[in-house]
Amino acid sequence: MSRIANGSISVVGKVGQCQPPYLVMPITIEPSKPRMCHDERFLNLWIKDHPFTLDTLKDVPRVISENSYLSSLDDKSGYDHILLHPHSKMYFGLQFGGWFMVYNSIPFGFKASAFIYHTTGLVAMSYCRSLGVPGLLYIDDRLVPEWKGDSTDKADPYYLALKGLYIVCQVLVRLGYFLNLTKCVLTPTKCLKFLGMLCDSRKMAFILPQEKKISFSELKEKILANDEVALKTLQRFAGKCISFVLAIPGSRLYSREVNRAVGIAFKNSRPIKIYNELRAEISMWRFLDNWTGCAPWRDEKHLQVVLASDATPYKWGSFLVHQGKTKEFGDFWIQGQNSEEAIHVKEAFALLNTLKSVQSQLMDHRVDAFCDNMAVVKAWENQGGRDPSLNAVLKDIFYFTHEFNISLHVHFIASADNPADKESRRMSKADAKLSDEYWRFVEDKFGPHSIDLMALDSNVMLDSNGQPLKHFTPFPCKSSSGWKKGDKWYDATSGGNPACSLEVKNYLKAIQLEQAKSHVQQKQAKPLFLGKLKSVCEYLDARLQNPSLSLAEKYVVLRDQAFFKLQYFSGDRANDLGLVLIQEVKRFQGSSGIIFSHTVGKTLGN
Incomplete structure (x- = not known):
C-alpha cells in the first residue's frame, strides 16, 4: 500500500473488469535485504545489454588522503526518482489481491534499472567533482571526501570535509533527489563504513566490520564441527573469503582448497566430506577471530624493477633490469628439494628464488616479472590454480611480496624472447663440487671449516651438522652471505671480500708451494689411433x-x-x-x- 500511496505503483483495475497490462509478472522478495522485487526475467530477454562501470572499494585509496575526513550519502528509494514513459508502463504489470497494477518508476528486477539510475547519477557526481569534491558513486551510495578544489587552501580538514558534504547535498537536493537520513553519515569521520567495509583514513586500510567477523566465525566453526558439509554452506564460506580480499590480501589464494571441493561437489548431490587439506585450510581462517591488524594501502610510487625468470629440469636463471643496469644470475636445483617437481612448479620456484636473491633492490617497488609459463602467469593473476603444489609456491611468493611491500605483476613472454633462458641452460665446470665422501675426508683431515669463499647455494659444502657453510657467490643468490664484495678486505670490521684478505693470500701461497714440492708424477695419456x-x-x-x-x-x-x-x-x-x-x-x-x-x-x- 505504501508503494501505491507514494505513486510508484498505480492500480489499473480489478481482474476481469479491465484491460490487463501487456505483461503481468510475479513479485518476490529479495532475501539478503528484504525489498519487493519484480520478477522480469521474461522481459529482460528482450532488453539490450548495457555494460557499465561502478566506483568500487578499489577506487577508495585514490580519493582518500591520510587522516582525512569522510562522509556518505544514500538515496531514499532510489529507483523511484526515475519515471517510466506512459507507453512503457503496461509492460511492467503485476497482479495482487485480485487487482492489476503497473509500475510508474523503474522497478527493482528490471535489467536496465541499475544502468539507467547509475548513469543518471553520474551526471550529478561529475558536476560535484568539477567543483572539487572527488566523490565516488555506486548506484545510490555516495562516498564524500574532503573538498580539494584549491591546493593552496590550508584550512582545517574537518571544515574541508563539511564543505565537500555541503556541495554534494546542495547539488542533489536541487536536482530533486531524496536522501535517506537514517543511512547517511552527515558528521565527517575518519573511519566510515562504505559498501560493507570500514574505510579507515588513519590506518590507510580497509577494516572488516565486527559483525562480519562474528558471522564468518560462526559459519567457520559450524563447518569444522562436522565431518561433512553441504554444498551451499561451503559456497557461502568461499564467497565470504573472496569478499575479504581487500581487507585481507591473499584471501583467494587461501580458499583454493575450498573452491576445489566445491567444484568436485557439483558433480554429485552428496554432502562434501571434510578431508585433511580442506579442514586445514578452513582452520587457518581462525586467525581472524583475534586479528586486530590490517593491510595498509600501498603508496603509489614510480619505482619500477623489471626481471625475467626461467627454469629447466636442472637449473633456474634470472635476468634483472634495475636503474638502467642489467644482471644475469641463476643456480642449479638442490637435489631432493625442487629437482623432482613439475616444470610449471619449477618456473614458480624460479620466480621465488629470483625475488629472494635481489630482495634488497625490490623493497617498496613495483616489479614487472616476465615468465614463459602461462600456468604460473594465470595462477598469479587468479591468486591460485588447480595444482596444490603450485599454490604452495604462490603462497610463499605472496608472503615475500607482503613482507617487502612489493607490487608484483607477472607477464607472459615467449621462450624465444625470454632473456633468462640463456642463464637457465648455461653449464660450467666451475660449478662442480666434491662428492660427499671426499668432502667428509677433507673435513675430518683439515676441518672444521667455517666458510666457503666462493660457491653457489646448490654446491656449497656442508658442516658436520649438515648445515651449509657461510658462503659468497659471484652473483645474487637467496642464501648468499654476500656477492660482488669488491677487491678489499677490512680487518677491523671483518668486511669486504675475504678472498682479498692477506691471511687468505698467505695461506693459498703456502698451499701452492706445498703442492709444488709434492712431486706427484702425472700419468701420461696414451694415444688411441x-x-x-x-x-x-x-x-x-x-x-x-x-x-x-x-x-x-x-x-x-x-x-x-x-x-x-x-x-x-x-x-x-x-x-x-x-x-x-x-x-x-x-x-x-x-x-x-x-x-x-x-x-x-x-x-x-x-
Whole structure:
C-alpha cells in the first residue's frame, strides 16, 4: 500500500473488469535485504545489454588522503526518482489481491534499472567533482571526501570535509533527489563504513566490520564441527573469503582448497566430506577471530624493477633490469628439494628464488616479472590454480611480496624472447663440487671449516651438522652471505671480500708451494689411433648381433660402443661432446642425422 500511496505503483483495475497490462509478472522478495522485487526475467530477454562501470572499494585509496575526513550519502528509494514513459508502463504489470497494477518508476528486477539510475547519477557526481569534491558513486551510495578544489587552501580538514558534504547535498537536493537520513553519515569521520567495509583514513586500510567477523566465525566453526558439509554452506564460506580480499590480501589464494571441493561437489548431490587439506585450510581462517591488524594501502610510487625468470629440469636463471643496469644470475636445483617437481612448479620456484636473491633492490617497488609459463602467469593473476603444489609456491611468493611491500605483476613472454633462458641452460665446470665422501675426508683431515669463499647455494659444502657453510657467490643468490664484495678486505670490521684478505693470500701461497714440492708424477695419456678405434667399434658391432647376449650384456656393449664411436667421430673435441645433454640434441626426420647446440667454454658449437 505504501508503494501505491507514494505513486510508484498505480492500480489499473480489478481482474476481469479491465484491460490487463501487456505483461503481468510475479513479485518476490529479495532475501539478503528484504525489498519487493519484480520478477522480469521474461522481459529482460528482450532488453539490450548495457555494460557499465561502478566506483568500487578499489577506487577508495585514490580519493582518500591520510587522516582525512569522510562522509556518505544514500538515496531514499532510489529507483523511484526515475519515471517510466506512459507507453512503457503496461509492460511492467503485476497482479495482487485480485487487482492489476503497473509500475510508474523503474522497478527493482528490471535489467536496465541499475544502468539507467547509475548513469543518471553520474551526471550529478561529475558536476560535484568539477567543483572539487572527488566523490565516488555506486548506484545510490555516495562516498564524500574532503573538498580539494584549491591546493593552496590550508584550512582545517574537518571544515574541508563539511564543505565537500555541503556541495554534494546542495547539488542533489536541487536536482530533486531524496536522501535517506537514517543511512547517511552527515558528521565527517575518519573511519566510515562504505559498501560493507570500514574505510579507515588513519590506518590507510580497509577494516572488516565486527559483525562480519562474528558471522564468518560462526559459519567457520559450524563447518569444522562436522565431518561433512553441504554444498551451499561451503559456497557461502568461499564467497565470504573472496569478499575479504581487500581487507585481507591473499584471501583467494587461501580458499583454493575450498573452491576445489566445491567444484568436485557439483558433480554429485552428496554432502562434501571434510578431508585433511580442506579442514586445514578452513582452520587457518581462525586467525581472524583475534586479528586486530590490517593491510595498509600501498603508496603509489614510480619505482619500477623489471626481471625475467626461467627454469629447466636442472637449473633456474634470472635476468634483472634495475636503474638502467642489467644482471644475469641463476643456480642449479638442490637435489631432493625442487629437482623432482613439475616444470610449471619449477618456473614458480624460479620466480621465488629470483625475488629472494635481489630482495634488497625490490623493497617498496613495483616489479614487472616476465615468465614463459602461462600456468604460473594465470595462477598469479587468479591468486591460485588447480595444482596444490603450485599454490604452495604462490603462497610463499605472496608472503615475500607482503613482507617487502612489493607490487608484483607477472607477464607472459615467449621462450624465444625470454632473456633468462640463456642463464637457465648455461653449464660450467666451475660449478662442480666434491662428492660427499671426499668432502667428509677433507673435513675430518683439515676441518672444521667455517666458510666457503666462493660457491653457489646448490654446491656449497656442508658442516658436520649438515648445515651449509657461510658462503659468497659471484652473483645474487637467496642464501648468499654476500656477492660482488669488491677487491678489499677490512680487518677491523671483518668486511669486504675475504678472498682479498692477506691471511687468505698467505695461506693459498703456502698451499701452492706445498703442492709444488709434492712431486706427484702425472700419468701420461696414451694415444688411441683411429685405426684401432675403428677395429674396436667393428668388434662391438659384431658382438651386438649375437642373439645370446642378455639385456645387461647388451647395455654394457652399447655403452662401450657409444664411448669409442664418440672418440672416433669427434677427434680432439670428444671431451666437449661428452658434456652434451640429451635435452640439447634434436634428431632429423628418418633418423638421417642429429643436431645440437652446446656451449663449450666461451664458444657455441653446432
